[in-house]
Amino acid sequence: xxxxxxxxxxxxxxxxxxxxxxxxxxxxxxxxxxxxxxxxxxxxxxxxxxxxxxxxxxxxxxxxxxxxxxxxxxxxxxxxxxxxxxxxxxxxxxxxxxxxxxxxxxxxxxxx
Amino acid sequence: xxxxxxxxxxxxxxxxxxxxxxxxxxxxxxxxxxxxxxxxxxxxxxxxxxxxxxxxxxxxxxxxxxxxxxxxxxxxxxxxxxxxxxxxxxxxxxxxxxxxxxxxxxxxxxxxxxxx
Numbered sequence: 001x002x003x004x005x006x007x008x009x010x011x012x013x014x015x016x017x018x019x020x021x022x023x024x025x026x027x028x029x030x031x032x033x034x035x036x037x038x039x040x041x042x043x044x045x046x047x048x049x050x051x052x053x054x055x056x057x058x059x060x061x062x063x064x065x066x067x068x069x070x071x072x073x074x075x076x077x078x079x080x081x082x083x084x085x086x087x088x089x090x091x092x093x094x095x096x097x098x099x100x101x102x103x104x105x106x107x108x109x110x111x112x
Numbered sequence: 113x114x115x116x117x118x119x120x121x122x123x124x125x126x127x128x129x130x131x132x133x134x135x136x137x138x139x140x141x142x143x144x145x146x147x148x149x150x151x152x153x154x155x156x157x158x159x160x161x162x163x164x165x166x167x168x169x170x171x172x173x174x175x176x177x178x179x180x181x182x183x184x185x186x187x188x189x190x191x192x193x194x195x196x197x198x199x200x201x202x203x204x205x206x207x208x209x210x211x212x213x214x215x216x217x218x219x220x221x222x223x224x225x226x227x228x
Contacts, residue, residue: 009152041224043205043221044203044205092154098160098207098215099157099160100217102155104153104154
């Protein structure tokens, strides 16, 4: 079975500051890990994914995440936050099949 | 390329009433998913179809929820009768492959259901 834990349901950063959203996973098999973003009243959009290739994964909109097996983590980062990054972010895991298990989400607020 | 379409976008009903949601996946996508997203939670898979067959419906409350995928294309999710706890956003997603390995899922905008 797989699960993910997102630490912090709400994160607030200043525009231009580093964004760090935390995700820890639990998996009985080598995991595939994902970050999705959800803007208000929209569906989920894939930001990036880890599928056992490079441990540092680059995604859209300047986001990246690093898979750390020793820490069972897959934290999402962006060097400089922009107002348009304000949204809800979900970490998700699968054991290689198509059944995604999502975390509870982190709402990112970007302040001037 | 058109994305996943869902309708209606919003629905308000009284408890014990029935409701149906419709999803049109991306053309050619073999796999279709319905998720339930309760406020403050991540999406939870309700049912997964591959073409017109059910792959996984282990988390579908079958006493009140039903779903079908007509001719392996469009899909309908029905709730009958609705309960207050069914208030949620219902997301439809589709993916291109039929492999058991991961295929990227593309999500529709969702239907927001409010049960009063």
